[in-house]
Structures are given as structure tokens and as C-alpha cells.
Amino acid sequence: MLRRVLSRHCLTTLLVLLSLGLQGHAQDAQSGDEWRLDLDFGYRWKVLQHGSEDLYRSQVNLREGPSLFSGRFFYAPAPGKSRLLDRMELNLNNLGDEPYKSGQFRIAKNGKYEFSLNFLDADYFSSIPRFANPFFESGDFISEHRQDTALRNVGFELRLLPGTTFSPQIAYQRTTRSGEVHTTLRTGNDEYRLHENLNVSSDDVRVGILISARQLSLLFEQGGRWYHDLSPFTISGPEQGNSTTPMIGQQLFMDSYSAHQDVNSRVIPYATARLTYVPLPTLKVEARLSHSQADFRTNYLENMTGNFFSFPTLRAFYTGLESDSSGRFKTPNLLADLSAEWQALPRLTFVEHYRARRSHISGSGLTSDLYANADFLGAKPNQTQFELESLVESILGQDFDRQQVEARFMLTPRLMLRGGHRYERRQFDFNLDTLEGPEQPPPPFTTRGNFELKRNVAIVGGSYRLSARNRLAIDYEHGWADHPIFRTDVTDFDRLKIQGRISPTEQLEFTGIVTLFDNQDDVVDFTSENRNYSLQFSYRPKDWFGVSGEWDRSNYNTSIPYRVPQDFTIAISEFRELSNYGSLFIDLTLVRNSTLSVGYSVWGNSGTFPVNFHQPVARLEIPIGERFSVYGQWNYYDYNEKVMLFPQDYRAHLAILGFRVHLEK
Numbered sequence: 001m002l003r004r005v006l007s008r009h010c011l012t013t014l015l016v017l018l019s020l021g022l023q024g025h026a027q028d029a030q031s032g033d034e035w036r037l038d039l040d041f042g043y044r045w046k047v048l049q050h051g052s053e054d055l056y057r058s059q060v061n062l063r064e065g066p067s068l069f070s071g072r073f074f075y076a077p078a079p080g081k082s083r084l085l086d087r088m089e090l091n092l093n094n095l096g097d098e099p100y101k102s103g104q105f106r107i108a109k110n111g112k113y114e115f116s117l118n119f120l121d122a123d124y125f126s127s128i129p130r131f132a133n134p135f136f137e138s139g140d141f142i143s144e145h146r147q148d149t150a151l152r153n154v155g156f157e158l159r160l161l162p163g164t165t166f167s168p169q170i171a172y173q174r175t176t177r178s179g180e181v182h183t184t185l186r187t188g189n190d191e192y193r194l195h196e197n198l199n200v201s202s203d204d205v206r207v208g209i210l211i212s213a214r215q216l217s218l219l220f221e222q223g224g225r226w227y228h229d230l231s232p233f234t235i236s237g238p239e240q241g242n243s244t245t246p247m248i249g250q251q252l253f254m255d256s257y258s259a260h261q262d263v264n265s266r267v268i269p270y271a272t273a274r275l276t277y278v279p280l281p282t283l284k285v286e287a288r289l290s291h292s293q294a295d296f297r298t299n300y301l302e303n304m305t306g307n308f309f310s311f312p313t314l315r316a317f318y319t320g321l322e323s324d325s326s327g328r329f330k331t332p333n334l335l336a337d338l339s340a341e342w343q344a345l346p347r348l349t350f351v352e353h354y355r356a357r358r359s360h361i362s363g364s365g366l367t368s369d370l371y372a373n374a375d376f377l378g379a380k381p382n383q384t385q386f387e388l389e390s391l392v393e394s395i396l397g398q399d400f401d402r403q404q405v406e407a408r409f410m411l412t413p414r415l416m417l418r419g420g421h422r423y424e425r426r427q428f429d430f431n432l433d434t435l436e437g438p439e440q441p442p443p444p445f446t447t448r449g450n451f452e453l454k455r456n457v458a459i460v461g462g463s464y465r466l467s468a469r470n471r472l473a474i475d476y477e478h479g480w481a482d483h484p485i486f487r488t489d490v491t492d493f494d495r496l497k498i499q500g501r502i503s504p505t506e507q508l509e510f511t512g513i514v515t516l517f518d519n520q521d522d523v524v525d526f527t528s529e530n531r532n533y534s535l536q537f538s539y540r541p542k543d544w545f546g547v548s549g550e551w552d553r554s555n556y557n558t559s560i561p562y563r564v565p566q567d568f569t570i571a572i573s574e575f576r577e578l579s580n581y582g583s584l585f586i587d588l589t590l591v592r593n594s595t596l597s598v599g600y601s602v603w604g605n606s607g608t609f610p611v612n613f614h615q616p617v618a619r620l621e622i623p624i625g626e627r628f629s630v631y632g633q634w635n636y637y638d639y640n641e642k643v644m645l646f647p648q649d650y651r652a653h654l655a656i657l658g659f660r661v662h663l664e665k
Helices: 002-031 053-061
Strands: 034-051 066-078 087-096 100-109 112-129 146-160 167-186 191-212 216-229 231-236 253-265 268-278 283-310 316-345 348-374 383-410 416-438 446-465 471-481 491-507 508-521 526-542 545-563 571-591 595-607 609-626 628-641 650-664
Touching: 034 053, 053 112, 053 628, 053 650, 146 191, 191 253, 283 348, 416 471
Parallel strands: none
Antiparallel strands: 034 066, 034 650, 066 087, 087 100, 100 112, 112 146, 146 167, 167 191, 191 216, 191 231, 216 253, 216 268, 231 253, 253 283, 268 283, 283 316, 316 348, 348 383, 383 416, 416 446, 446 471, 471 491, 491 508, 508 526, 526 545, 545 571, 571 595, 595 609, 609 628, 628 650
């Protein structure tokens, strides 16, 4: 049913665009108007598909059916003909049963107004059971973390008096997210699968004014956002949990679960200011300042039955829980960017960039938990009902500062040298207080923490222009920090990047990039190495023949220590990746301007998780007159995991019969 509706919409849009183009074509001789119509439409078949549907949809997700792959209609009336507009444009992409649809309608009158209407319709699917199910190797192929959601976005923007000194503007945008989400809940000393019916929406309204002068451009914007999340949670049936080990001789399980959350905000005010100032021909200053103040109210109701164990809160088994939580939290955020470029001498330029971000969350919450059939294992008498209330206040703050100063010196007209310094500071602090609670159990407690990372980076580099078509650039950074905040923070590192372009002839060009990165954290003994090599080429010896290709190689190794929870010993988590990507594409112009394109790309990875991905493609396009052409395209996707047990492979052949139309005056 949905596919038929989308097909009808696609066909209707196509007929409307064709009628507009044909009407303009019939009237262009006497009207003097300018117009253009470009269409690319056709039908896609999934000829053969085998293997994992989840992996195919997570990576490709192209479907069968009619589609308007792209459409553009432009119209400009003859000068002086219309008082309402002097240009109008409609752009449409991937209408039909496509995973990513978008469109934009623009209309304008020089010096009077500019209006745009936009929409976005994106489907998102992600389900990789091998990495999201602890029982995958036992034959359970259902992903515990799965998303099948849709993002819908529609909005407009109106600018008045564009190009004048004062140009006001107003904009509106509505965004919704809906669909089915599979996730997990950690409760009762185990983890259980949940289903979430995602239901999130937000509305944004903003007004502003752009002030333009000869040396100055200044934009002020004030906006407001309304946010709402009404997503319920359920389970499809009784769940045994992800832990198969009994807890003190008892098996944990969940028989039923339901939850409903209501997260909403009062209006979230936000303001933005952007400045571009050129006081001198040798000095340019740019600045941006953004501030928002969110205020959220939350309510969460959940009810569960089964057999659970609470530790360390109760130190007891229980068979049911009714929980009612409500809270409020505020999140002020500040982001500031400032950059300046000053050409002090004809060959010497200084560049400085500063960024600051302040993000803080402060909130409080009241939770009332009613436990059923609490078994305290003899520590105290069992209770058929046990109520526990807690009032929590928390503060979380994250500050970030980065300042970089750089000097660029043209030693010769072809040789540029650069050097500089970057300073970064991150601060993370939190405060969690349980203000109320029964004496037994648990007692009130307070948790506090304050962490700071300071990093210095020395920067050197340069570029040399051998000729108009040949260039070489080298950049090196050495960074050092006092201590990390998180285990995987980059502290002491070296980064080297070499890139160049060589063009021996006008028909042949090579470009290459080499990136080397080493990180060593002596505090937690975390090390990582990354080696990336890339080479591209293009060769067109004749107008009717061209070939291009690419080769990329990446070698990434990490070693992270962690503590084993069963016996508290230290173990090492190692990850090894060696990947190669190669592609080759050939373009041929045949008789009567027909074109043939064939190509092959393959990506392979060995190491911790070996996998190959092959993607050959072929396309033949035949023009029919000056305004029409027909084409056929074939794509093949071959994904295979080099593992012995339950590889999540798939193979798919896709074929397109398409048509391209170009009409203009």
C-alpha cells in the first residue's frame, strides 16, 4: 500500500514538472522568459538478493520501485514583466520509495525578498546482530540494538530587503522522529531487551537581522525551540535476560514491562551573533557567539514483574517494581569562536583562532519505588511491599578552551613555511547529592569529582609549489598533556601529514596523502597507532576516453588495559585493523554521443574483524535527440565476513532503467 502511494506521488510530481516544461517550451518564442527543466527518473529492480537483510538495509537500503532521482525547474520572467518575482526554482531529489528524499522551493525578487521552503524525509535503519547480541554465536540472530526510524523535517525562511544595509529575516522548522527502536534495560542486576516506539518532535522559530556595510557584516538571531518526547517502552514477551549465571542460586528473569516517558521543554531560547569585520586590507576579523538556555521537565513511569535482585540499593530479591520519577534540569550552553588574520608584512601573515565552549547541566529528581515481595536474604524480615523514595540533585559541567596562533612566511614565491602553537584545556566536574532517603537502606551519600586536561601542541609545516600543476605540503604536530580525564584521551602524540599533487601532463594527474599518528598515554598505558596512505589518479588522453582510480591503506592498532570484574585482575584489550580500498573507473564516449561507464571498487579488512566488500557498477546512456536520453545501470553489492561462525553476508543485484530530460530556453 505504501509503495503504491509513493509511486503515485512520484508519477504526479513527474507529470507536473513535465507539463511546466512543455508549456514553457510552447510559449518561449513570444514570452522572452528564461526557464530550464532537468529530470532524471526511472525504475529500479532488485533482481537478486541473498543473505542478511539487516546488513543490506544497514549499509545500502536501496529499494525497488519508480523514483524521481533528481528534478530541477528554474524560471525567470523577462525583465520588467513581473512585479512579484524575478526568479523561481524547484529542486527535488529521490522522490519515490527512496530512503533519503529532499526538496527545496525558492522564489525571490531582487532587493525585495528571498523565500525558501525545504523538506527532508530520511529513513534510518541499523541492525548489526553480531555486535549487538551476546547470544549471536549461539544462533540468536535478533539484534538487541536496532533502529528502524524516520526523520521528517520541513521549514521555511524569509529574508526581506536582501542586499541592503538592514535585512530582517524569519524562519520556522519542524522536526519529527518516529519508528521502532530495540534497546536494552539494565535493571535488577541483569539486562533485558526492550521495544521503544520513538515519538520525538521539536519546533524552532527564529527571527534576525543582517546588517551589511562596506567593511562590516553583522547578523543577530533570536530563536526559540519547543521539544517533546513521548516514547513508550514495552517487551514482546517474557525475557530471560543476558546473564545466564544464577544469582545466589536463583535465576533472574522478566515477565512483563511497560514504561512511558514524557520529556518536554518550555521554550528554549537561543541567540546567535556573527561578525565579519575588515578594518584594513591586511586585517580580517571573524567572530561567532551562540547561547542557549534549556529547561526540561521529565516524567517517567515504569512497571515490571519477574524475579530481580537489587544490589547494593536493597541487597534483596524482588518480584515487581512500580516506579514514578519526575525531575527538572537546566542546560545553559555557550559557544564562542574568534579568528583573526593579519598580513603584517607582504610575506608574513599571522593567524589566530580561539574557541570556548561552556556546557553545564543542573537538575533535581524525585523517585518513588514500590518493590513487591522483597526478600532480604535473612538480613531483615521479608516484606510484601517495600517503598523507597529518594531526592537527588546533580550538577555536571564541561568546559573547553582552544587557542591556536600560527605564523605563515613566504620564503620565496613558491615556498611557504608555517609554525605555531595550540593550547587546549578541558575541564569536567560533577556533584551528585542524595538529599533524602530512609536510614536503612540506603543512607544519603555525596559524590563529587573534578578533572582537568591541559594539552600543548607544537605545529610546524610548509608547502612548495613546484609548478602550476605540482605541489607538495608537509605538516607535523607534537602534543603533550599532563594527564587524561578518560582512558582513551589523547595525551602525548605525534602526527605527520604529507600530501602532494603531481601532473606530468595535462591529461595525467596523481594526488597522494600519507598520515602517521602515534599516541602514548603513560598514565593508563593506552597506546594507539594509525597509518593511512592514499593515492588517486586520473588520466584522459582522449576526449572520448578517461580512466581514474584510487588506492587507500589504513593500519590502526590500539591497546587498552581494563580491569576484569570477576577477579579484578588487569587485562589488555587489543584491536588490530589493516584495511585496503581500491577502485578503478573507465568512461567511454561511443557513437552518437552515447556514454559507457564501468567501474569496480573493493574494500577489505583483516585483523580483529576480517571482511570484504565488492561494488562493481556499469552504466550505458544513449541520447535520443538533443533533449532526451535513456540509460541503464547495474550495481552489485557483495559483502562477506571472513569468519567461520554465522557470517552476516549478503549479495544484491540492482538494475535501473532511467530517462533524462533537458528542456530550456
